[in-house]
Amino acid sequence: MRSLWVERCAKVFFFLCAVGTVLISIGIVVSLLGETFRFFARVSVFDFLFGLTWAPHTLPSGEEVGFGAIPLFTGTLLITSIAMAIALPCGTLIAVYLSEYARPSLRQVFKPLLETLAGIPTLVYGFFAITTLAPFFQSLGDTLYITLSSESALIAGLVMGIMILPYMSSLCEDALHRLPHSLREGSVGLGATASETILRVLLPAAFPSLIAAFLLSLSRAIGETMIVVMAAGLAANLTFNPLEAVTTVTVQIVNLLTGDQEFDNTKTLAAFGLGFVLFILTFFLNILALYGIKRHRRIYG
Amino acid sequence: RLAGSSAIFPFAARVAEYFHYKTQEPTPLIEGLGTGAGIKLFCEGTRELDGVMASRPFTETERKKCEQQNIDFQEFKIGQDGLVLIEKKGSQFFPIRIEDLRSAIAEKVFVKGQCLKNPYMIWSQIQPSFPVLPLRILGPAPASGTYDVLLEKIKGPCDSLLRHDGIYIEAPANENLIIQKVLTAPHTIGIITFSFYEQNKNRIRALSVNGVLPFLKTIQDGHYPLSRPLYIYIKLNDLSDHLNRLLYMREFTSNDAIGKSGYLTEKGLIPLPQSEQRNIQKDLAQLFKTGGSS
Amino acid sequence: MAFKIDVQNLNLFYGEKQALFNVSLGLPASQTTALIGPSGCGKSSFLRCLNRMNDVVPNLHLEGKVLLDGKDIYDPSVDVVDLRSHVGMVFQKPNPFPRSIYENVAYGPRIHRLFKDKSALDQIVEKSLTRAGLWDEVKDRLQQAATRLSGGQQQRLCIARAIAVNPKVILMDEPCSALDPIATAKIEELIDELREKFTLVIVTHNLQQAARISQKTAFFHSGYLVEAGETGELFTTPKDERTQGYITGRYG
C-alpha cells in the first residue's frame, strides 16, 4: 500500500537496465551483421572462413582475392596458446602459492598488487615488452642458437602470457580462497601433505571457478590488441611454428579500419566480418564454459 | 579541421601549431584516422571536416560520393614521401635495384619465362654479389597506402602481391618499432618513410635503390624510385565563411614550411620542386580571390 | 593403566591468549572419551592438539607433551603427515570432497599407498563403508557425487573416509551437531561399534549424547580440565561443583 508505485517503478527501472545491457549485445550483433553481409556479398563465406591466404587485394580484373581468414585464426590460436601455456600453469601455481603457502602478510601485499597489475593497460605491456623483453629473449635465443625474430609468435605470446598472468592468478586465487576451510581440514586430517591436498582436493573442488578464470583470461588473450599491434607483425603466415611471425584477428581489424583504404571497400568491410566471427567465437567459448560449470555443479553440487 | 592519412599527420600537426602561433587562431584539429576513413568522413558531408589528408589521390567512387553530397574540393599536392630501405648501421652495404627488391618481396617472380612462387631465401640467390644472408624484410601491411605504393613500384610481369611466407614481414603501423627491430635483429632490411629515416640517421643507414641514395634532392627530382605523393584536399563549400582553410593552406605551402630549409623539410617531408610549389601558391591565391568574392 | 594417548601438562596459547591451562588427560585405548564443557572452553583446541591440526594456526604456541603410544607427537622427529594417518579426524560439519563417493573413501588409501591393486582398493572402500554403516545405502551409486548425499550420510561418509586409512585413534569434533535426531542416532550407534577397533575422542555439546556413548568423560571449563573420569560416575556424582552446575544445566 505504502508507496507501492515506487516499488513498481523501481522494479521496472531495474528491469529496463537489465534489458539495456542485453541490448548492447544485440547491438553488437546487429551492427556487425549489416556490414558483414555486405562483405559476404563480395567475398564468399567459404573463401573467408576456409581460405588459406590473407592478403586482401583487388586484382585489376576486379576480383577480390586473399580474404582467407584461416591464417589469422591460426595466428590468434598460436599466440593465444603460447600465452595460455605460460599463464595457465604459472597463474595457477602463483595462485596456489599465495593462497595456500604464503604467509597471510605476504598474501595481503601480493593480492592487491596482482589486482593492480591486472589492470595495467596492455598498451604499456605492449610498448615495453617490445623494447625490453623482445631484445632480452632474442639474446637469450642467440645464446641457445635459436633464431628468435622479434615478431615471432613466441615472443608476442610470451609477452601476452606475462600480461595475462596477474589477471589469471588473481582470478584463480579468488577461486581457491573461496573454498571452504573444511575441505583443507578434511584432507589434512587424513594425513595428506599440502600439495596432495591442493592437487587432489582443492583444485578439483575449485574446478568450475578455475575454468571460468581460464576462459576469461583466454577471451582476454584472444581479444587482446595492443600487444600484438606492437609486438607481432601483421604478417598473415599460415604456420604453427612459434618462431615465425603471425598475426591475429584483432590486429587486422585495427589495421584495416585505420589504413589508407577506400572506406566501403572490401578490405574495410572485412574488418567487420572478422569482428563478427570473433564475437561468435567468444560467445561460443563462454557458452561452453557455462555449460561445463553447470555440468560440474550438477554432478558435484 | 583535417582528418586522414597518418603519414601526413605529423606534418599537418606541425603546420597547425605554426598556424596557431602566427595567426592566433585556434589550433586546427588533426586526426590520423587513415586515408580511407578520412575521405569517408569528408565525403559524407555531415561532418565539420575542412579537409582531408591523403597519401593517395581520390578514387572514382570517392569522387562520385563527394559530388553526390555536393562537396567541392581542391587538391593540393603538398609534397612527397620517400620509402627508404634501411639497415642497421655497420651492416654490410649493398646497392639494390628495383628488380632485386621485387625478387626479394614479391609473391610470384618471373623466372625463365614463368611466374613461379618466390623461391628466394637468401640474398645471394638474387644476385651473386649480394651477401649470403637470409632474406628478412620488414615493411608496410596490406591495408596501408605505403603497401599499395610498394606494390605499384615493384610491379613486374607477374601480377603479384607481396610474399607472405615469413620473409616479408608486415610490420605494425609504428615505424619506430620497425627501426627497433632492425636495430635488434641484424641482417634485417626495414622499409620506412623518409621522416623516420631522417630522425634516426645516426643509427640506421639507407640502401641505394637503382644506384640512387634517398636524399631530399634525389626524391624531389624523381631520381629515387620509391616515393609517393602526399595530398591535402580542401573543401570549397562556403569558403567565405571558412577562410581559415585557405590561411592554413597558405601556411602549409609557404616557404617557411616546405621551402628548402622549411620546418617541414627538416621533419622529413620532401618538398615539391620550386616550379610546382609556385603553381600551388598561385592556385591558392586564386582561391582567395574567388572565395572572398563568392 | 596404559593410555593410547596421554596428554601431560598441556598449555596452549593463541598469541598472547592462553586457551588451555596445564591440561593432563589420558585417553584409554578402545574406549570412547567424551569432552564436554561450555562454548569456548577449549574442547576443540584440545582435540586439535591430538593430531597437530593446530600446526597451521599462526602464532600458536604449545607447551607440554602429547604421547601417542608413549611417543611424544610434538617431538621434532615425528612426521606430522604420518601422525595424522594414525590419528584421524571427523569434523562438526560433514565435509566430503566434491568428488564421487568412491573417491572420497579411496582418497586416504591412495595418498598413503595402502593397497596393491585396484581390487584391493575396492575392498578397502567397501569395508570402510560397511563399517560406517553406509554400504547398503550407497553401493549402487559409488560414482555419484558425495555432495549429493544427505547430511547424515555425508557425516557417515566422512567417518568411512577416516576409517579407510586404518587409524588408531579417531577424533570427532561435535560430529552430530549439524544432524537431525535420526541421523544422530545412526552415528551414535556407529560410534559404539567403532569403539572396539579404534580409540575414540568425541567433543559434544549434548550431555545426553555424552552419557549415552562414552565410557570416559572430561569436563573443560575456560581452558582448565575441571574433572575427568568414568562417564557414569561423572554424571551421577560429579566432584567439582562447576561440573555439577554444568550437567544439571544450571550453569555454563
Next chain:
Amino acid sequence: MAFKIDVQNLNLFYGEKQALFNVSLGLPASQTTALIGPSGCGKSSFLRCLNRMNDVVPNLHLEGKVLLDGKDIYDPSVDVVDLRSHVGMVFQKPNPFPRSIYENVAYGPRIHRLFKDKSALDQIVEKSLTRAGLWDEVKDRLQQAATRLSGGQQQRLCIARAIAVNPKVILMDEPCSALDPIATAKIEELIDELREKFTLVIVTHNLQQAARISQKTAFFHSGYLVEAGETGELFTTPKDERTQGYITGRYG
C-alpha cells in the same frame, strides 16, 4: 476456543513437490506452541506460511486458509508488509543487521513509523531490550556494533528487534540450535516470559526443550500433521504410534 492463528486445510507445493498435506492447526493466543518432527518434515515450511515468508520462494504454490484473528492472510487485500509487522519472526541463526545495537532494535519501528519523536523511539528500544532480557547487558554500549555481541546475546537482540514492532505473534525457527546450553537456558526463560503478551510458535529439534517451554505441541511427519495437543498429554500419552516412536527416540 478462539485461536489467534487458525490454519485450515493447508497444502503447500514446491513446484511439483508437495511439502505439506492438508494441515489444519489452531494456535491459541498467549500460549507457546511447539512444532516438532524429524528433519525435512515441513516444520519450517509450515512456520513460514504463517507470515508469508514463503512468498519470495519461486514456484511455490499454496492451498487452504491461514486465518489471523479470523482474517485470511492470503487474501489479495492483505498487505504482506503490514502482515509481517503483526507476525514477527526469529531465525535459527542469529542474524543481526551489521549496525549498532540501537539501530537494530529501532529498525522495525522506523520503517513502520511507530513513534512520534526520538525519545519515543528511545523508549521503544529500551522496552524491547528490557523485555528480551538484554537491556542490562547492553545499556552502556547501545552504539556498539551488534555483530560483536556473543551468539546468545545476538539471538536475544533478534528477539528484541522482533518485539519492537509490537507484533501479535512471534514465530521462531529453531532459535536455540546454534547456541550453547547457558544461552539456550536464557532464551527459554525469555520465551516463557514473552508468552504472556505474545502468541509464540517455536520449531525445535530438542524434545526436552519443547516439553519445557510449550503449552501446545504439534508433531509433523513427512508433510502431515500427525498429532497436536496439549504438550503434557502429547509427551506422556501420544495417540499416534509415529509420535510415540519419535518422542521415545526410537525413530525419526
Next chain:
Amino acid sequence: MTSNLRKRHRQEKWFQRMGLFSLCLALLFLGIIFGKILITGLPAFFKTEIEAKSAPQHLLNPYAQYVDQGKWTAASDAVDMYYKNGYPGTLSPQDSQSIEALKSQNKIRLSFNGAFFTHSDSSAPEMAGIWGALLGSLLTLLITFLTAFPIGIGAAIYLEEFAPKNSHIYWIEATINNLAAVPSILFGLLGLLAFIHFIGLPRPSALVGGLTLGLMSLPVIVVTTRASLSAVPFALKEAALGLGATPLQVLFHHVIPSALPGITTGVILSLARALGETAPLLMIGMVAFIATPPSSFLDPATVLPVQIFNWSRSPEMGFVENTSGAILVLLLILGLLNGLALFIRKKFETHHGF
C-alpha cells in the same frame, strides 16, 4: 620414515618451490618492465632550457619566436637529447659546439618540466604535455561512469534480487556474462557504428569515447556487482523481510549497504580498466592531434592512452621519453585508483556475525 613418506615429502617440497619460482619469475619480468619504464620515463620530467637571447634560433623550440617564454626557453628536441644523453641526432657538428659553448657559459640548464603537465599535445616533443589528454581522460571517464554505473547497478540488482528464475533470465545472464568477456575492440566497432554513423555524435569527443567505454564497462560492472550482492547473506534479507520491510527497503537499507564496498571496488576497477583502454578508442577515431584542452563533453578530445599510442609512433626521439613519462603518469593514476579501491574495501567491509 618409510621411503614412501620420504618421496611424498620430496614431492611436497618441489611443488612448493615451483609455486615460489613462478611467483618470482613473474615478479622478475614485471620488475624488468617497470624498471625500464622508470628509467626511460623519468627524464621526461626534466627538460633542457637555454637562455633565449644567447642562442641561435634553431637550437630553441620551434615556437620560441612566436611566444615569449621568458628568459629561459625550452631548447629544441635535438638539443634536449644531446644535452641529456650526449646523443647527436640531427645536430650538425657546429651545433654541438655551440651547445658546449653555452654549457661553459652556464646558459643552458636542466630544469623540471612543468610544461609536461600543463601543456597539451604538440608536434614538438619539447613542447608537448599531457594536460589535454588528462582532461580528456577525465571527461571520458565521467561519461563512462555516468552511463555504466546506474545501468550496471540497476541491471545487477534486477538480476540478483528481482528476476524470476526462468529460462529467459538464464539467457539474459548468459549474455551479460558473455559481454564481459567480449574483446574490447568489438565495443569500438559498435561505438563507431552506433554513435558515430547512426546517431551522428561529434567525433572525437569525450562523449562518444565515454559512451563506448561505458558499453565496455557495463557488463563488467554488472558481473562484479552481482557477485557482491549475492555475497550478502540471505539471513540478512530474511531478517528485514520478517520485520515487515518492503523489498525495496530491504534492498536500500540492508543489501546495498552491505554490498557497497564490493560494488565500489568493482566499479573503480572497471573504470581503471576503461582508463587504460586504447583499442576501442582507435576505432572511434580518438587518434587526433588536439592542442586545445577540451572544455566540454562535445569538444574534440583524446585520452591519455591514445596519446601514448600516438607519441609512440612519432618519429622524433624526444617522444620516446614522453611516451614513458606519460605511461608513468598513467600508472600512477591507476595505482591511486587501485589503492582507493583497496582502502574502501578494507575500511567499509561489513563484518557479519554469521
